[in-house]
Amino acid sequence: MRNNQGYTLVEVMVSATLLAIIVLGTMQYFTLSRWEVEKGIRAQLAWADMASRMEKAIDLGYDSLQDSLPETSVSLVLNGIQGYRTTIVTSIDDSSDGYWPADTSQPDYYDVTIKFAWFTTDNITDSLSCSFSEERGWTY
Numbered sequence: 001m002r003n004n005q006g007y008t009l010v011e012v013m014v015s016a017t018l019l020a021i022i023v024l025g026t027m028q029y030f031t032l033s034r035w036e037v038e039k040g041i042r043a044q045l046a047w048a049d050m051a052s053r054m055e056k057a058i059d060l061g062y063d064s065l066q067d068s069l070p071e072t073s074v075s076l077v078l079n080g081i082q083g084y085r086t087t088i089v090t091s092i093d094d095s096s097d098g099y100w101p102a103d104t105s106q107p108d109y110y111d112v113t114i115k116f117a118w119f120t121t122d123n124i125t126d127s128l129s130c131s132f133s134e135e136r137g138w139t140y
Contacts, residue, residue, distance in 0.1 A: 041079070042081060042083075042118055042125070043125070043126060045078040045079055045081070045083075046078075046083065046116040046118070046125065046126040047126060047128070049076065049078060049083075049085060049116065050085070050114045050116055050126065050127075050128040051128070053085065053087060053114050054112070054114065054128060054130055056069070057069055057087075057112050057130070057132065058132075062110070062132055062133070065089050065110050065112065065132060066089055066091060066110065069087055069089050069112065070087055070088060070089050071085065071086060071087045072086050073085075073086055073117075073121045074086070081118065081119075082118070082119060083116060083117065083118050083119075084116070084117045084118075084120075084121045085114065085115070085116050085117075086114070086115045086116075086117075086121075087112065087113070087114050087115075088111075088112070088113045088114075088115070089110050089111070089112050090110065090111045090112075090113070091109075091110055092109055092110070092111060109131050109132055109133035110131070110132045110133075111129060111130075111131050112129065112130045112131070112132060113127060113128070113129045113130075114127060114128045114129075115127040
């Protein structure tokens with residue numbers, strides 16, 4: 001009887017299959033991790049841009065918000081990535097604050113909402129809202 005040393009074909013196939021499963025799982029983990037890191041970077045870029053836009057709203061002052069701030073799907077390239085920013089200004093006359101109806105010529109406050117979309121205009125991932133009032137200043 002000969003002494004055969006080595007592995008059978010079945011053992012080699014089983015170990016190759018297990019190795020392939022482990023390698024594919026590890027690659028999937030790194031791909032998902034990279035996607036999450038890129039998503040976090042995009043969120044930071046969007047929030048920095050939205051905060052800058054909100055600072056512009058504060059600098060414009062209450063009387064200029066409705067005329068100077070609104071925009072729809074403004075194309076931006078941040079860090080080489082295509083994005084779209086929309087700024088919505090909504091005037092609100094609140095009857096519960098005691099100023100209405102005496103101040104019918106001017107709204108009590110404006111709600112400013114900034115939305116940010118990546119890649120396409122309807123892929124909105126981040127938004128920031130703020131209320132501006134001539135009597136009360138502004139709050140996020």
